[in-house]
Amino acid sequence: MIGYVAGRSILHRAHPYTTLALAGAVLLGAFAMTRPLQVGLLVLGAAGFAALGGGATLRSSAKPALLLALPIWVLLFVLHGLLGPEPRVFFGPVRLSAAGIATALVLGGRVTAIVLAFLTALATTAPHRLVEAMTAGGQPFGRIFLLSSTLTVLPRMRERAALILEAQQCRGLRLGGSPLARLKALGPLALPLVLGALAEVDEQVLALDARGAGDRREGGEGGGGAARRTALDPPRDSTAQRVVRWALLVLVLAAYAWKFRSMRG
Amino acid sequence: MSALITLDRVSFVYPGADRPALEEVSLRVAPAEVLLVTGETGAGTSTLLLVATGFAPRVVGGRLLGARDIAARRCTVVFSRPWTQLSGLCSTVRDEVAFGPASRGLPRETVRAAAARAMDALGVAHLAGRDPARLSGGELQRVVVAAALALEPDAIALDDPAAELDPAAADALYAALPGIAASGTAVLLATPDLDRAAPVASRAVVLERGRVVAEGAPGRVLDGTTVAVIARAAGCPPPLPLDVPALARRVAR
Structure with a gap:
């Protein structure tokens, strides 16, 4: 299941910026890694990151990560393995490009690590804690809403899809049969899902406006600018977590410095 | 005035x-x-x-x-479908109700106090710690009205x-309206x-x-509805029923 999974692991208790910084470091670090071994270590690092979230997090992020990455792995091996440059090595009856396989391993590893890291961040970052952290940090409402909506859109769409599915099945929709029949059954599901979501957007915009979202400051100095929202229960940040975030930034910068140095060498 | x-x-x-x-x-x-x-x-x-x-x-x-x-x-507005009016950013009713005053950048204590007053007015204080997404339609609509009231609108x-409410929830919601008006808010x-x-x-x-x-005055203006005219002709004593279900209930009695 993609989305937030409640828990009390160290990642769940961490400041949301720390969790996101870890995922961001994996993302940026992945593009600094150019060799299969390096990328392999990064994948292990991402798996370790997921393990910090506890068993439930690992299950909820590792399986979808692998399912998402698997077709990409296949595609990369076919593309680079078959069409890559000489020399070739034998994999059973198939001759594959050695350099192509290395490229496929690097690219596939990057994708796996990035997807795993972000699904872990998604599974361990409670949207309301992120909202409070961003509010306390003085972020504008529009940015907070955009990020939070992105984090919660999947669970909300899943709930809505389940309701539509039940309603359509009550009206005779059959989901079994051949892949083509299943594909055809997607229409009655997808259309109301998308149209329903769009139809409610207007009302949601009005409701948010009516509740003061993005309000202007009332009078006083600087009146007319956007009011800074009050954070009601901001998550606790600590010096140790700030040090970790800075250390991650330094690590990423060092990885890129090392990459460009070795490219010139 | x-x-x-x-x-x-x-x-x-x-x-x-x-x-x-x-x-x-x-x-x-x-x-x-x-x-x-x-x-x-x-x-x-x-x-x-x-x-x-x-x-x-x-x-x-x-x-x-x-x-x-x-x-x-x-001024603020509340629509009929409560689930479209949740901010989507809050995990508890307490925070959902406090969303409006928090958006105004008021001090934290002021925000909490305004939210508490609004929850009391709508009788949803006991739901404060619940996830708004897990409430029934009736509870949620009262929370949404409380969230609008927390803004202390004129x-x-x-x-x-x-x-979208069942009869009991609808009765409870309408019963709260005179109290809201009495506090000075036009409804x-x-x-x-x-x-x-x-x-x-x-x-x-x-x-x-x-x-x-x-x-x-409602009594005077709405006495002209078709149902009220029929009820009057049928000899119903005032207050006259104003819609068909009410007329049916009166006839059943």
Whole structure:
């Protein structure tokens, strides 16, 4: 299941910026890694990151990560393995490009690590804690809403899809049969899902406006600018977590410095 | 008493529409009154709420003609579907209700106090720690009204607020309206549920094709509805039933 999974692991208790910084470091670090071994270590690092979230997090992020990455792995091996440059090595009856396989391993590893890291961040970052952290940090409402909506859109769409599915099945929709029949059954599901979501957007915009979202400051100095929202229960940040975030930034910068140095060498 | 909202021959046209949703509407809304706005589907009741509270055309677009004066410092609106009005950013009812005052950047204690007052007024204080997404429709709608009240508005517009509620939840919601008005907030209530709305309204406005066709005390204005006329002819004593289900209940008794 993609989305937030409640828990009390160290990642769940961490400041949301720390969790996101870890995922961001994996993302940026992945593009600094150019060799299969390096990328392999990064994948292990991402798996370790997921393990910090506890068993439930690992299950909820590792399986979808692998399912998402698997077709990409296949595609990369076919593309680079078959069409890559000489020399070739034998994999059973198939001759594959050695350099192509290395490229496929690097690219596939990057994708796996990035997807795993972000699904872990998604599974361990409670949207309301992120909202409070961003509010306390003085972020504008529009940015907070955009990020939070992105984090919660999947669970909300899943709930809505389940309701539509039940309603359509009550009206005779059959989901079994051949892949083509299943594909055809997607229409009655997808259309109301998308149209329903769009139809409610207007009302949601009005409701948010009516509740003061993005309000202007009332009078006083600087009146007319956007009011800074009050954070009601901001998550606790600590010096140790700030040090970790800075250390991650330094690590990423060092990885890129090392990459460009070795490219010139 | 000076009016919070004054409309003088106001017409309103939605973007892309070829005929106005409201035509030459004149209306005054006073503080602490419950104004019932009713009419058939498409009569323009929802539009009148949006225009009176300033959300049309500011948020929904369109063209406004005529003179509108909104002296109310703050207006808010609640729609019939409670789930579309959640912020989506809060994990508890307490935070959901506090969302509005928090958006204004008020001090944390002030925000918490405003939220607590609003939850008490709507009788949802016992739900404070619950996830809003897990509430029943009736509970959620009362939370949404409390969230609107937490803004401490001068005027609150309720657009068919009980449409999705069961009878008990609808009764509870309407019962809270006189208390809200008594605190000084003008309540603009658009609904076809006349039987519940008329007893709590201090004044009624009937719209037909975007025009005001009757205005005054609910008992006097709504006595002219078809159901009321039939009930009167059938010898029902006042208060007359105003809609078909109410008439059916009266006949059954």
